[in-house]
Amino acid sequence: MPRFFFDIHDGDDIRDDAGHDLPDLKAVRAEAQRALAGMIATTPLGTNAIQIRVDVRDESGKRVVTASLLAVIEDAP
Amino acid sequence: MASGDPFLRKLERAGALSDEEQAELQALTFNRRAVPARNDIVTGDIPDRVYLVMNGFACRYKILRGGTRRIVSFVLPGDLCYMHDTGAFGRDLRVGALTPCSVVDLSRSELIELIGTYPGINRAIWWVTLRELSRAREWIVNDTRPADKRLAHTLCELLVCLQVIGLADEDSFELPLSQSDVADVLGISHVHINRVVQSLRAGGLITWSDNLVTISDVQEFKAFGEFDPAYLCFDGFGP
Structure with a gap:
């Protein structure tokens, strides 16, 4: 099974050195979606907006998927 | 005697066990074996068997249809598995070794006999049951954090x-x-x-x-x- 590396960018850059074995890009996208949703849900609301991006590399270092999620929470005007 | 045995050491948290009770419990274990990491501790279906982890980290888990594994509790040295799971009940949860484990078997019917004979063992096994329930509740609550x-x-x-x-x-x-x-x-x-x-x-x-x-x-x-x-x-x- 190929290995993919999920680097997280949420203001800090968290590099994935261990990687995750996943069967294909479809599974990579699903993992990215699940991770983003979970991370957004548990990020403290410091400002009105939270954005998290996940960049996925394959074993050769090539970026194969990029995924991001933006949550904007504002008082109604 | 209890100090070297994680099972007895833990059971004594429910109250002291007499020397005789400790000896009876220790005499109940057999078939000590190594279970490699990533293998299930229980593979066959032997209803009269309870399993005791003596070494290593194991877990109770379930695999969802999509392949996601959810671990619902750790099984640490001194913890019993399938204590309450007779027949089909409870067997939907699997018990797997996360690291290399050392495991022994106990005969369920003999353990039940000891529970009926010795008040200290009775109290200890009740405690194991209540503890499992208490811990399961806490894990449910923890999911909300x-x-x-x-x-x-x-x-x-x-x-x-x-x-x-x-x-x-x-x-x-x-x-x-x-x-x-x-x-x-x-x-x-x-x-x-x-x-x-x-x-x-x-x-x-x-x-x-x-x-x-x-x-x-x-x-x-x-x-x-x-x-x-x-x-x-x-x-x-x-x-």
Whole structure:
């Protein structure tokens, strides 16, 4: 099974050195979606907006998927 | 006698066992064997069998149809598996070794006979049952906490449980699990766990390297994870 590396960018850059074995890009996208949703849900609301991006590399270092999620929470005007 | 045996050491948290009770329990175990990491501890279906982990980290888990594994509890040295699962009941949960484990078998019918004969064993096995329920409830509640507090709570539980069997010191313990294992304990994605561990590290709350977890300030960390060890029932049955 190929290995993919999920680097997280949420203001800090968290590099994935261990990687995750996943069967294909479809599974990579699903993992990215699940991770983003979970991370957004548990990020403290410091400002009105939270954005998290996940960049996925394959074993050769090539970026194969990029995924991001933006949550904007504002008082109604 | 109890000091060298994680099972007896733990059971005595329910109240002292007489020498005879300890000897009876020890005589019940047979078929000591090694279970390699990533293998299930129970593979056949022998209804008259209860399993006891003597060494290593195991877990109760379930695999969802999509392939996601959810770990619902740890099985640490001295913990029984399938104690309450006779017949089909409870067998939907699998018990797997997360690290190489050493396991012994007990005959369920003989254990039940001992429970009927010895008050101390009766009390101890009741305690095991109540503890399992109490811990399961706490894990359900823990799922509601933000992921960083959830991990803190889980690490505090491991610290306390491993201290009872002499496998942790004041503020550190060996945790030979992968981050993916821990993600499946917390019910978060394998990518997300990386960020959660990172945030506890960056906050100076823990270090975790070479399978060694060290907690910087145990009191502070317990407060952060909203961890109160009462649910682990290590103070016995109360008055």
